[in-house]
Amino acid sequence: MLNFELYNPTKLIFGKGQIEKLPTLIPAGAKILLAYGGGSIFKNGVHEQARKSLEGYNIVEFGGIEANPHFETLMKAVAIIKEENIDFILAVGGGSVIDGVKFISAAVHFDGNPIDILQKHILIKENAMPFGTILTLPATGSEMNSGSVVTIAATQEKLAFGGSALFPQFSICDPTVIQSLPKRQLQNGVVDAYTHVLEQYLTYVHEGFLQDRIAESILQTLIQIGPNVIEKPTDYALASNFMWSCTMALNGLIQKGVPSDWATHMIGHELTALYGIDHARTLAIIGPNLYKVMFETKKEKLAQYGKRVFNLTGSEEEIAREAIEKTVAFFHSMGMKTALSENAENIEKTADFIVDRFEKRGWKGLGEKQNITLEKVKEIVLASY
CATH class of the missing domain: 3.40.50.1970 (Rossmann fold)
Structure with a gap:
């Protein structure tokens, strides 16, 4: 640790x-x-x-x-x-x-x-x-x-x-x-919190055992209550677990003593700034494609995620790939559209624009290993089209 x-x-x-x-x-x-x-x-x-x-x-x-x-x-x-x-x-x-x-x-x-x-x-x-x-x-x-x-x-x-x-x-x-909130905002809240956990969890296998277990419990809770709290925001048990999960996802506890990523957020912020896309929806667009592009780096942790959160079985590679698809499916169940083209128009130059902006800021190595290079950023954004 x-x-x-x-x-x-x-x-x-x-x-x-x-x-x-x-x-x-x-x-x-x-x-x-x-x-x-x-x-x-x-x-x-x-x-x-x-x-x-x-x-x-x-x-x-x-x-x-x-x-x-x-x-x-x-x-x-x-x-x-x-x-x-x-x-x-x-x-x-x-x-x-x-x-x-x-x-x-x-x-x-x-x-x-x-x-x-x-x-x-x-x-x-x-x-x-x-x-x-x-x-x-x-x-x-x-x-x-x-x-x-x-x-x-x-x-x-x-x-x-x-x-x-x-x-x-x-x-x-x-x-x-939350009883009076529009469904879209509730959907965004669940996906935002879920991705906050993934940014601190989906890195590489390490010895922060307790942090991993707490992170996994937040993910499982959001999966359990997410679709239901959207339909029944007046249910106090659902509402209270939703609110507490969102707080626990980013109050610093699960980040201590372990590596974290945050590249999904850094790229997603650009989509919000450029197109006004809801923050959570940019995360649903970028996150799964980042996991695919950086698959070899994150494969072991993706497999752990698949086993512990989704109870998947099979080879390590099969579980890791299916875990990404399960994540996309959960986002879809929360009303997310996970392609950039479904959320914005005139997106052809988006990848080049973001890469140019990151280069000017000196952001040339993102992620838990600083191995998400500008070339990888472009590949991730293009995969999101």
Whole structure:
């Protein structure tokens, strides 16, 4: 097992009716920026619950954070925080709103041009504005980690950043909020969480036995509940296991002491930036084709995955190949279209564009072994057409 440090200061408050605990979590007298996205929090009652719980607090609202939060929009919030002397941010929404608030938190006191946080991948270890979250869409795990992804609309770039100062102080996770979510968002949430686990699991055989078993249990749980929670979001057992699986998929635990990949995400981010494809759907497009192109590198771990998660039998190679097909079948059962041509038009130059962009950034060796070269990236994207 590799050396590691585990640090996660986020206080997670899980279950029904927990929004009423907000006054015990936010300092008395704090001036709050309440940040949200497209307004679904008004329809599902979360906004009303939050405002009622925070009666007596001075609150400024900031809405309109995009599904892939834009740098340009978030900088408007930074300006409001400075003008209004805000001292606490409450993110009410899904992973995109929380990711956006992480950038806002980092940018308020950043010494320099905040765009550098994204373009230079600056680690934020101090001077971030405190924030908490009310999760309304399980998917990204952003409610219990310190990572974020933000889009620069002007350059069509979707870039990741993070740092130890960007953990939420608290996250309220009430599974009943998923009842009002559109089916597409629930489908995305399951596939997003599933792929988060695969990025940390489908590498090579190692000695992190416990991490593997925890990862496999999350995958099996998502397979068990995924199709059902889409059809029965009011079932609390399904909803709570869905929400907790999404958090556990990316709160740092299964990544410690083991190698991880993340190339699927790095390529997938480009498809979102170029075509506006939902994040989870880019992962369903790229992931299986990456496993096929990098088959020899990942064959042993794919076989383990096939045996333990899908109970497959046969030769190692047969199991490994069938495991990829089982993954595709699961994605299809979750409403994913796994070819780029099914999700976007005018895709002919996509592979060349992404390779050129990666080359300019110096991203010439991705994956757990840095052996996903620019040539492999092109092969993966072309296989996704």
